[in-house]
Amino acid sequence: MDKKINQINIVIIDDESLAREIIKKYLSKLTKTKILSECSNGFEGIKAINELKPDLIFLDIQMPKINGFEMLELIDDPPEIIFTTAFDQYAIKAFEVNAVDYLLKPFSEERFKEAIDKALSRLNNKAENGKKISKIVHYVDSSKEKLERVIVKTGSKINIIPIEKLNWVEAQDDYVMLHTSDGRFLKQKRMKFFEDNLDPAQFIRVHRSYIVRISFIKQVELFEKESYKLVLHDGNKIQVSKSGYAMLKDILR
Helix, strand or coil, X not given: CCCCCCCEEEEEECCCHHHHHHHHHHHHCCXXXXXXXXXXXXXXHHHHHHHHCCCEEEECCCCCCCCHHHHHHXXXXXXXXXXXXXXXXXXXHHHHCCCCEEEECCCCHHXXXXXXXXXXXXXXXXXXXHHHHHHHHHHHHHXXXXXXXXEXXXXXXXXXXXXXHEEEEEEECCEEEEEECCEEEEECCCHHHHHHHCCCCCEEEEECCEEEEHHHEEEEXXXXXXXXXXXXXXXXXXXXXXXXXXXXXXXXX
C-alpha cells in the first residue's frame, strides 16, 4: 500500500450480519486497515460517521428505516464510499455519486482487495473529494422513482415523513417548507425536486412557490380579475398562477 496513508479507518454499514462478517474477514487479512464500527442501519451509520470520522465506509443500499442514499443525504461531509449490495440496478447511480467502487454480493476476496486499492488511491488524492456532496444530491434529485417518504434532519433529530402525510410544499429560497399532518418541516431542497418526484396523480404545482396535494384542496376562490387562490383544508390560502389554474381546471372538472 501507498506510504502516504498509514491506516484506513473504516465503518461498515449493512443490515445483514453475514455481510458484515464477510467484510470483517477480508479486512482482517489486510494491513493498514482498522474497523472503527459496524452498523446495522442508516441511523447507526450516521451517528458513527459523525462521531468517528472514518476515511471509508462500506455501505449497503437497501436497508430498513432509511436506505443508503437517504443516509448519505443527511451527512454534511461523507467519507469515501464502497457500496455493497445484492442489487445491480443502482450501479450507475453509485458511480454518479463518485463512489470508490460497487461490490455486487456475493463478491470475491480478490474483488474486495481491488476495491480497497481503489479506495487507497482515492484517499491519496484529496483533490477529488470535494465533488462528492453535489453528486450525492444529484443522485437523489435525478431519481425517477416516485417519492414514498421524505427524510428531514432537524438538529440531531431525523424525521421520516411518509408521503401520505404531506399536504403541501412551499418554496423558501434554497429550502422548502413541508406542510404535513404532523406539523411543518424545513428541508434543504428545491421545488423542482418535488415537482419531478411527487406522484402527479396526487400532487400539482399550482404556482412557482407551491405544490399541493390535490385532495387537500377545499375550494378555488376568485381573488381578483383572472387571479385565483386555493383554500386548503388546513385553512391556508395560496396563490395560483395562470398555468396552475389551467391545470387545475383540467383536473377538477
